[in-house]
Amino acid sequence: MLLKLENVxxxxxxxxxxxxxxxxxxQVTGLVGxxxxxKSTTFKSILGLIFPESGNIEMFGxxxxxxxxxxxxxxxxxxxxxxxxxxxxxxxxxPILKGMYKKFSTDEFYQRCKNYGIPLxxxxxxxxxxxxxxxxxxxxxxxxAKLLILDEPTAGLDVIMRNELxxxxxxYMEDEERGILISSHIATDLEGLCDDIYxxxxxxxxxxxxxxxLLSEYGxxxxxxxxxxxxxKQYIISEKEERFGYLCLTNQKDFYQxxxxxxxxxxxxxxDLIIMMxxxxxx
Amino acid sequence: MKGLFIKDLKLVATQKxxxxxxxxxxxxxxxxxxxxxxxxxxxxxxxxxxxLNTISYDEMNGGMLFLLSLPVDRKMYVKEKYMFCFMxxxxxxxxxxxxxxxxxxxxxxxxxxxxxxxxIAGVTLGMALMFxxxxxxxxxxxxxKGRIAMIVCxxxxxxxxxxxxxxxxxxxxxxxxxxxxxxxxxxxxxxEGLEIVVVLAMLLAMMLVLGISYIVSLRIMKKKEL
Numbered sequence: 001m002l003l004k005l006e007n008v009x010x011x012x013x014x015x016x017x018x019x020x021x022x023x024x025x026x027q028v029t030g031l032v033g034x035x036x037x038x039k040s041t042t043f044k045s046i047l048g049l050i051f052p053e054s055g056n057i058e059m060f061g062x063x064x065x066x067x068x069x070x071x072x073x074x075x076x077x078x079x080x081x082x083x084x085x086x087x088x089x090x091x092x093x094x095p096i097l098k099g100m101y102k103k104f105s106t107d108e109f110y111q112r113c114k115n116y117g118i119p120l121x122x123x124x125x126x127x128x129x130x131x132x133x134x135x136x137x138x139x140x141x142x143x144x145a146k147l148l149i150l151d152e153p154t155a156g157l158d159v160i161m162r163n164e165l166x167x168x169x170x171x172y173m174e175d176e177e178r179g180i181l182i183s184s185h186i187a188t189d190l191e192g193l194c195d196d197i198y199x200x201x202x203x204x205x206x207x208x209x210x211x212x213x214l215l216s217e218y219g220x221x222x223x224x225x226x227x228x229x230x231x232x233k234q235y236i237i238s239e240k241e242e243r244f245g246y247l248c249l250t251n252q253k254d255f256y257q258x259x260x261x262x263x264x265x266x267x268x269x270x271x272d273l274i275i276m277m278x279x280x281x282x283x
Numbered sequence: 284m285k286g287l288f289i290k291d292l293k294l295v296a297t298q299k300x301x302x303x304x305x306x307x308x309x310x311x312x313x314x315x316x317x318x319x320x321x322x323x324x325x326x327x328x329x330x331x332x333x334x335l336n337t338i339s340y341d342e343m344n345g346g347m348l349f350l351l352s353l354p355v356d357r358k359m360y361v362k363e364k365y366m367f368c369f370m371x372x373x374x375x376x377x378x379x380x381x382x383x384x385x386x387x388x389x390x391x392x393x394x395x396x397x398x399x400x401x402x403i404a405g406v407t408l409g410m411a412l413m414f415x416x417x418x419x420x421x422x423x424x425x426x427x428k429g430r431i432a433m434i435v436c437x438x439x440x441x442x443x444x445x446x447x448x449x450x451x452x453x454x455x456x457x458x459x460x461x462x463x464x465x466x467x468x469x470x471x472x473x474x475e476g477l478e479i480v481v482v483l484a485m486l487l488a489m490m491l492v493l494g495i496s497y498i499v500s501l502r503i504m505k506k507k508e509l
Contacts, residue, residue, distance in 0.1 A: 044348075044509070047351065047352050048351070048356075049348055049351060049352075049508070049509040050508045050509065051508060068356070069354040069355055069356050069359060070354065072352075072353070072354040072355075072356075073354045075352075075354075077352035077353075079345070079348055079349070079352060081345040081348055082345045082346075082348035082349035082352060083344040083345050083346060083349055084346070084349055085290075085294060085340045085341065085343060085344070085346050086343065086344055087294065087297045087340060088290075088293055088294070088297070092293040095289050095293075096286050096289045096290045096293065097286065097353075098286070099285035099286030099287075099288070099289045100285070100286030100287075100353050100354050100355070101286075101354065123297075149352075
């Protein structure tokens with residue numbers, strides 16, 4: 001186990017995070033949710049940047065409070081809000097990282113910067129949003145980390161760069177000892193990358209499924225009011241009133257396909273899941 | 284720790300043009316006169332402020348979040364910042380001393396080396412005190428609010444000093460000035476080891492101030508949520 005969160009609680013006014021997550025070796029785990037659902041609070045708790053009121057966090061089999069800077073060399077991090085001081089240039093960043101990570105390779109870092117069009121001589125403050133995002137990912141992946149914690153790494157990247165980044169992550173995962181915890185607003189990024197997905201809403205984990213299961217067994221039922229009254233609702237996990245009747249999220253698509261051939265059923269996607277679990281009424 | 288040092292040096296280096304111009308200008312002003320005191324105090328002040336600025340650069344744009352996600356913990360960050368400050372003060376003081384020695388030799392100045400040296404000692408110690416007060420405040424309140432808090436704090440220290448003096452002198456009826464004169468008369472004379480005593484006392488005072496300040500800063504940083 002690379003990372004384990006058990007009932008981690010943290011409250012800010014009326015918001016309360018209560019979260020349990022696991023990231024296993026060889027797995028890419030996704031964390032999805034709408035804005036303000038608690039993704040960043042979860043990431044900050046994992047990194048010890050905020051202090052949860054209760055619960056346990058273990059990383060590399062050690063309690064978070066026992067994690068030393070040396071252990072953190074096995075960690076690569078991208079946080080939306082975190083940035084390297086923007087007065088520095090990429091060529092200043094290299095010796096800083098070299099001084100921090102035993103496994104940092106300056107040549108590889110420069111090569112990646114070159115491949116992804118990062119200028120070495122320009123202060124970071126003059127970078128475009130995309131360049132800044134790319135540099136953050138390059139930094140996180142520059143030192144052979146065992147665990148990547150990536151909060152919205154694709155934010156600000158165009159579709160080509162997003163695909164390149166996802167390829168980079170797939171290549172990174174060729175080593176079975178590694179793992180990734182990733183969040184993204186762009187659900188399609190996660191659908192093609194993650195082995196399992198946690199969905200967080202209002203600070204609570206509401207769904208945890210393997211991505212294959214999510215995509216093959218979850219579905220959206222579009223039913224009229226009359227149909228809604230008659231269908232069996234035991235596999236409906238969330239519903240939302242629409243003009244035509246109801247939109248219902250199910251985790252047993254096949255059950256409804258077999259028993260209600262007249263009901264319109266769509267294949268579920270992570271975006272639908274986020275919308276239904278955030279906006280819809282849960283059953 | 285090494286990485287943090289490199290980062291701070293790189294951050295100071297981003298101001299290299301400004302540092303160069305400021306030093307050239309102050310040296311030029313000094314060379315037209317006969318007293319190097321201005322330049323030497325200026326060098327110490329300048330380097331000290333640059334050191335302090337590295338904290339505000341660290342805090343810019345979520346920089347602290349970034350640094351603490353690297354192999355750095357809060358203790359290491361605080362320790363490095365104090366070591367960097369101390370190191371910069373020592374470098375600035377030594378550079379100032381060398382400059383004044385060169386100046387006196389080059390200009391055949393009549394000014395006593397000890398006079399300049401005591402100015403350097405004064406400003407270096409003053410800056411150490413300033414760091415001691417400011418760094419914990421900046422960690423607690425951030426750079427902008429930290430500056431205001433620093434002014435309040437310094438006024439408070441002066442107030443306590445004056446008040447304390449009054450209490451000791453008037454209430455307890457102890458003559459502090461004659462006590463200090465007596466204490467000073469026990470010190471060795473200039474040329475007989477006074478310089479060594481002063482340098483040692485200064486280093487000790489600096490370490491004491493920065494040491495206490497470090498403990499306070501560490502407590503603040505360990506509780507700070509980012």
